[in-house]
Amino acid sequence: MNYPQRSGATSICEPTHRGIPRCRICRQNHILSRRRIRLKSCKIITLAVHPYPEGLVSYFNAKPGDIYARWLSQDTAPPENLGNQMLMLNHRTDQQETKKTDLFAYSPVLRRVRRFPQPRRQDRFPDNPMTYDDFLGRDAWEFTWRIIGTDVLYETVRFPATRQTITLMAGDGSLNDVSVKSLKLMGDKYPYYTPEGGVPCYVVEAKAKPDWLPDYYAPRLLYWLDQHYFYPLHTEQYGSDGALVATEDRIADLYNPDLKERGYQNLITIWWNAQLDFLSYGVHDGHRLRQWSEKDKEIYFNPDFMRRVWFPIPMKTQATVRVLEDFFLRPHLYRDKFPEERKIIITPEVEARIQAQDAAGRLVFTESPTNGQQGQ
Numbered sequence: 001m002n003y004p005q006r007s008g009a010t011s012i013c014e015p016t017h018r019g020i021p022r023c024r025i026c027r028q029n030h031i032l033s034r035r036r037i038r039l040k041s042c043k044i045i046t047l048a049v050h051p052y053p054e055g056l057v058s059y060f061n062a063k064p065g066d067i068y069a070r071w072l073s074q075d076t077a078p079p080e081n082l083g084n085q086m087l088m089l090n091h092r093t094d095q096q097e098t099k100k101t102d103l104f105a106y107s108p109v110l111r112r113v114r115r116f117p118q119p120r121r122q123d124r125f126p127d128n129p130m131t132y133d134d135f136l137g138r139d140a141w142e143f144t145w146r147i148i149g150t151d152v153l154y155e156t157v158r159f160p161a162t163r164q165t166i167t168l169m170a171g172d173g174s175l176n177d178v179s180v181k182s183l184k185l186m187g188d189k190y191p192y193y194t195p196e197g198g199v200p201c202y203v204v205e206a207k208a209k210p211d212w213l214p215d216y217y218a219p220r221l222l223y224w225l226d227q228h229y230f231y232p233l234h235t236e237q238y239g240s241d242g243a244l245v246a247t248e249d250r251i252a253d254l255y256n257p258d259l260k261e262r263g264y265q266n267l268i269t270i271w272w273n274a275q276l277d278f279l280s281y282g283v284h285d286g287h288r289l290r291q292w293s294e295k296d297k298e299i300y301f302n303p304d305f306m307r308r309v310w311f312p313i314p315m316k317t318q319a320t321v322r323v324l325e326d327f328f329l330r331p332h333l334y335r336d337k338f339p340e341e342r343k344i345i346i347t348p349e350v351e352a353r354i355q356a357q358d359a360a361g362r363l364v365f366t367e368s369p370t371n372g373q374q375g376q
Helices: 010-019 056-061 132-136 257-263 294-300 303-308 348-360
Strands: 030-037 041-049 067-077 085-091 101-107 112-116 143-153 165-169 175-179 199-208 220-226 232-238 244-254 264-273 278-289
Touching (some): 041 294, 056 067, 085 303, 101 303, 112 303, 143 220, 165 278, 199 232, 257 264
Antiparallel strands (some): 030 041, 041 067, 085 101, 165 175, 199 220, 220 232, 232 244, 244 264, 264 278
């Protein structure tokens, strides 16, 4: 395997090397339907191909500079975005081979494929708090690690009181209205819930190595990893001043039982920039395993294919937020958890919105900060 390990750190290597590289798109051959919400709602079909064996093993086996995955995204909504496509050829990196992705995009309006420069890791997607590193994932060996304790999570993604169900697409294309109260943090098949329904987690600290990530935009991160499969359910990013900047919360599910614990991937994800009060979410449903033939790989996963505007499977997620009152809530700040390790400073304006949100049971952006105070 082509990654360094810290000597004498066997207690921390396994959870970090298995848990942290889990990027937003699961590392297996599949097609899925995605909804991404920022200033407007986008529906996307994603096709992904990974080398054998699927999962983290193929990623660890790849040599720096090698392409370890190919992802093709096709926009199906809103109407003005129909046919927009993006192809990402993702590379394994090290200190010398730093390119993470080759990025190509096609627009039916321009009727041409454009190759984009390598995005910077801290760059955010348009109108979205999610950065390219949040999307592509980070490598555990770029950080030093420390276990700061254990915890039990009972809730990550927060639904408003006004929303009782979410419509999710199954792998066969059928649609089901699912009670939001029935959604479990790791899905129905996870065997290690506490009697109260919580997920026991290790809480680990990651600090960027200066020789690997000089001047990294998130020099310190905290991860809540489930204690059995090391899946990251809650992530916090801290800035150079040590204060909380952003959070990521997930609900996961077992998409590929054949991969066992490696077959878990995010179903719903919430990104929140706490300093800007910038919130977005993504839903991955309609997940279908797909074994691509060599001909399929040659046809679908190259820039020229995008000119054809072919949609291999006409999938459209219905996990839609149609009115603001049904939008997800800002995540928990967990101020009582590890206070000596977490510097949480929220502006009075954002603090007032959080208090108004929790009182109303729905997202609030318009409250005045008269009663807001900084939280430490």
